[in-house]
Amino acid sequence: MDASSIEKPYVVGIDVGGTNTVFGIVDARGEIKAQSSISTRGHATAEEYVSAVCNAMIPLIEETVGLDKIKGVGVGAPNGNYYNGTIEFAPNLPWRGVIPLAKLFEDRLGVPCALTNDANAAAVGEMTYGVAKGMKNFIMITLGTGVGSGIVIDGHVVYGHDGFAGELGHVIVRRGADARQCGCGRKGCLEAYCSATGVARTAKEIVTNATEETSLSKIKIDDITSKDVYDAAVAGDKVAQSIFDFTGNMLGEAIANFIAFSSPEAVVLFGGLAKSGKYIMDPIKKSVDTNVLNIFKGKTKLLVSDLKDSDAAVLGASALAWELK
């Protein structure tokens, strides 16, 4: 920890979601001293939104550690560009075009602010407080509504020449007529198979065509979730297990290709699906092992984040702030 971290031993993490914005005050060990949230929607402009966040956040900071003890602010936001601290054309946020969000927070708080997308923030969070502590080379994959990623090489997140690198959820993994439509407008992206909605689609396909009996057929076919699949798998349902086999196989194939790119020490998985234990991890491991190039075989650890789901986004965002100069 450098001198400024001793005088200013706390950071703030702000996670900008499509619905809510969660913020928290965090210490160097990743302990959240206080946390709160406001709605992301209902503010006429980005400036008014930032004001609303600060109006809720500043009293929280003052009550707990004091604004003068804050080293910096980190923001995780969809389509966040690390290089210039902007959000650019984020489809799920209420503001259009390029929004200088980091600068708006900096001006309002008088504290330096860094910003990146949520998956990159998650990677920094794992490196700072989580299972990737001390690692210089790893890939973070977030399995949620979408599939996100943050790639760390030589101890730094890869931002690319434009600030947007690391979109592994949109690597195309299936081609041809059968490839699934992805929300990005193209077909066959990893996200179309391994996100929560991807698993639900797989469940729909597999349950519809299942010849074996399955408890999942008792659920309305469009309502089956990853969680339902997990519960059924744990109860020994073979059809449910085959849904995870299919998903894990796809993810393992993709991870094997990612390993050929950056040869990471570990791949860290985060999200509900990753927490489905051996039902998802065994097929992923098997598939990585089958598909990876010989020279990489058995070298890359497959890890699951141990950060609490509800804390991870704020922790990830906050971790960015430790790296501010």
Next chain:
Amino acid sequence: MDASSIEKPYVVGIDVGGTNTVFGIVDARGEIKAQSSISTRGHATAEEYVSAVCNAMIPLIEETVGLDKIKGVGVGAPNGNYYNGTIEFAPNLPWRGVIPLAKLFEDRLGVPCALTNDANAAAVGEMTYGVAKGMKNFIMITLGTGVGSGIVIDGHVVYGHDGFAGELGHVIVRRGADARQCGCGRKGCLEAYCSATGVARTAKEIVTNATEETSLSKIKIDDITSKDVYDAAVAGDKVAQSIFDFTGNMLGEAIANFIAFSSPEAVVLFGGLAKSGKYIMDPIKKSVDTNVLNIFKGKTKLLVSDLKDSDAAVLGASALAWELK
């Protein structure tokens, strides 16, 4: 250029090939002052091989610039591990196991030595003397007998946690029963489609099934080369052009996925295939544009190396030496 580069204004590049070892003395602008080669084969041990290289190389250095003017030696070699300067289990080289090649050269020459694989060396060469001069983020793809790659992020080659990152020729791009067998033992690798032998296989498939007339049918089907396809394409042969369309499309699909990883400023192509001009570049560009994620569209330049084929390997290896401390 630092102080040592002024006193020692030359570097040596050694390209270790399966058949020949080529070495040259290079200045900071990438001019090769002298170049020679010996056979890689026929030496009982790696030590004897290094002796033989040095016995041929030292007189060449002394005649031209003098050993005391050499800042360092860079070696490009298959399965080269940058971190420890070893060649590890290289299938096309005569020595088994792990060979400390950089140390052997260092001990013999009394000059610091860096080593990496040939494609990584090519990337450093492009960054130092070639079309990627000044670029911090690009991907080099070498299209030869195999398909190699060197990935540069934030101005540094990506070596990964083990020194072997950047094997993009062995990213699996086709799955299922029809996927082509690759020399690595797996199926569907980019190399099985876009290497010189991959193009020859495509030519064989397409010419065999061609309904249109093609001048390529005059060549024995197993003897068609990339060069034949190029000559026919230039002469207006539609079947030959469709072979390049197929190859360019595969390569473009793969490049679009690579862009999602590191969002490079440019992708630099090297090798005979890349020099087939618009016949290969147009389908690659079209395919990248069709397949790349929206936020990256139109951002990544597609460049062809302008280093002379015969010089590029030595230049690439030599460029490593400028980075030695």
